[in-house]
Amino acid sequence: MKRITLLGSTGSVGTQALQVAASFPERFRIHSLSAHRQVAKLAQQARLFLPAVVAISDESCYNELKAELFGSGIKILAGPDSLRELAADKETDIVLNSLVGFAGLAATLAALSTGNTLALANKESLVAGGHLAMRLALKAGVNILPVDSEHSAIFQCLLGQQPDAVEKLILTASGGPFFGRDLAYLQTVTPQDALKHPNWEMGAKITVDSATMMNKGLEVIEARWLFDIPYEKIEVVIHKESIIHSLVAYHDGAVLAQLGTPDMRLPIQYALTYPERLPGHAPRICWNNLRTLNFAPPDKISFPCLSLAYYAGAIGGSMPCVLNAANEEAVRLFLGGKASFLEIPRIIERVMNKHKVVSEPDFDILRDVDKEARLLAQEYAGMKG
Numbered sequence: 001m002k003r004i005t006l007l008g009s010t011g012s013v014g015t016q017a018l019q020v021a022a023s024f025p026e027r028f029r030i031h032s033l034s035a036h037r038q039v040a041k042l043a044q045q046a047r048l049f050l051p052a053v054v055a056i057s058d059e060s061c062y063n064e065l066k067a068e069l070f071g072s073g074i075k076i077l078a079g080p081d082s083l084r085e086l087a088a089d090k091e092t093d094i095v096l097n098s099l100v101g102f103a104g105l106a107a108t109l110a111a112l113s114t115g116n117t118l119a120l121a122n123k124e125s126l127v128a129g130g131h132l133a134m135r136l137a138l139k140a141g142v143n144i145l146p147v148d149s150e151h152s153a154i155f156q157c158l159l160g161q162q163p164d165a166v167e168k169l170i171l172t173a174s175g176g177p178f179f180g181r182d183l184a185y186l187q188t189v190t191p192q193d194a195l196k197h198p199n200w201e202m203g204a205k206i207t208v209d210s211a212t213m214m215n216k217g218l219e220v221i222e223a224r225w226l227f228d229i230p231y232e233k234i235e236v237v238i239h240k241e242s243i244i245h246s247l248v249a250y251h252d253g254a255v256l257a258q259l260g261t262p263d264m265r266l267p268i269q270y271a272l273t274y275p276e277r278l279p280g281h282a283p284r285i286c287w288n289n290l291r292t293l294n295f296a297p298p299d300k301i302s303f304p305c306l307s308l309a310y311y312a313g314a315i316g317g318s319m320p321c322v323l324n325a326a327n328e329e330a331v332r333l334f335l336g337g338k339a340s341f342l343e344i345p346r347i348i349e350r351v352m353n354k355h356k357v358v359s360e361p362d363f364d365i366l367r368d369v370d371k372e373a374r375l376l377a378q379e380y381a382g383m384k385g
Contacts, residue, residue: 002116002272003031005092005116007083007107009040009045012203013098013121013147013264017193018045020269023281028272031092033081034099037061043068050074052091054153055082057103061359080106088110094272096147097122100205101328102321104128104372105129109363112136119271123149123222124328128321129366132223134377142338145271152267153245161250168246170255171219172239174199174262176211179203179240183302189341191334198323199242199262208331212344213298218327221320224313231313236306237242238296243285252298286330304345308352318369325373326351339381351376 004021008014017270021028030049034338035042037058046054046069056065062078067074070177076086076270080103087095087110095111096119097104103121108127111118113136120126125133137144146152150171157164178186194211195204209215220234242262249255260266263282270277300307312323330347333339339347351373358365 001029002027002093003029003091003093003140004272004284005032005086005089005097005111006030006363007034007096007104008100008122009033009034009099009254010035010041011098011100011333012097012206012331013268016264017096017098017268017272018049019047019270020265020280024273024278025243027278032086032089034086039064039068047072051100053077053086053089055086057083061226081105084110087116088114090114090116091235092116093147094119094274096268097125097287098147100124100203100374101127105112105133105237105366106363108133108212108226109136112140115140115142116146117143117148119145119268120181121268123148123218126222126225127218127324128370129363130221131360132363132366134225134228143274145274146222146226147264147267147271148219148222149260149262149264149267150246152270154223154248156199156270157246157248157256157364160328161248161256163228165250165252166229166233167251168233168235169223169227169251170235170237171216171223172242172244172246173213173216173236174210174242175238175240175296175298176207176213178211179238181302183342186302186342191337194334194341195279198240204335205331207330208344209327212305212331212341213303214305214309214327214344214348216298217306218324220306220309221313238298240296243290243293247280259285305348308345308348312352316359317358318366319352320351320359321369322355322373323348325370326377329374329377333378333381343381347377347380350380 030051032053033057041127053075059079087107094117098121100350108125247257261283265282312319326348
């Protein structure tokens with residue numbers, strides 16, 4: 001029986017993780033849950049799974065959650081520090097971090113500092129603080145199990161292989177809703193257009209990141225840390241069917257790929273059950289209907305966010321944190337109607353150009369850098385040229 005701490009339980013990954021856990025009641029017990037503001041949904045989950053602890057990171061929601069769970073016997077925590085407390089809880093066996101954005105880094109570091117196994121869906125943890133997280137994981141001798149479908153695929157394709165035999169990692173990208181569109185078209189797109197992903201059901205922020213191709217850029221940086229491989233050996237290819245989730249090329253010419261339907265329950269379940277494979281309920285590939293698999297190079301002119309991510313990763317230090325913070329803020333502004341789609345990469349680039357890189361930032365420095373980058377992104381929104 002694995003005791004699971006699920007951070008971000010009301011989001012897309014969190015709700016699907018609970019579906020997986022419910023499928024194996026003899027294998028999993030939900031030890032704790034967290035949400036930011038969705039009190040009603042968190043309370044509903046808590047009444048169903050009866051965790052020992054729940055946390056609401058927005059302190060203003062504490063009294064409402066307390067009233068919802070009155071008489072349940074469930075311990076209730078509130079405030080940003082409550083997420084670190086849940087992640088560091090030694091009564092849990094695995095922490096699934098599905099928080100969104102830089103906010104997930106503190107919880108990632110707390111889990112690893114305690115020696116808890118970490119199932120990671122919060123890619124921003126490694127983008128902003130990969131050097132800190134991997135150092136802690138190595139020191140504690142604990143696993144970081146990737147939950148992103150692409151990194152789960154690579155993780156599976158590397159099992160049993162010699163690390164020095166890897167020629168390159170190949171991350172597949174669906175291309176999002178605007179694959180094949182040019183800059184003239186992208187000038188007119190709305191948030192509603194960007195949120196119509198053709199293959200995946202995800203939260204708003206990651207769906208917009210997919211549309212700009214920043215999501216793939218963040219995944220490139222995440223892959224560099226997870227698999228200890230240089231950026232020049234990480235390639236991105238457009239694969240609009242989202243059947244091949246990623247590939248590993250070896251120096252003898254062999255290429256291993258992991259295939260499956262575009263369903264996040266697959267990588268979530270593998271992270272929670274690793275090293276076992278248990279029967280799952282995700283849809284199977286219908287081979288008789290799968291006639292072709294298509295591949296194309298990314299359009300770096302229309303979608304410059306991918307190149308910005310490679311650049312930030314190559315610079316290193318605090319620059320990836322700046323990239324991530326500026327992107328989070330630019331996406332928020334876009335979704336709020338305060339920036340256009342094409343302004344997203346422009347804002348990010350301006351913020352990056354303004355930043356003075358810190359080579360070995362600790363968490364406190366990264367937190368300050370994150371705040372500064374967000375303020376600059378707000379300042380640059382709407383500026384022309």
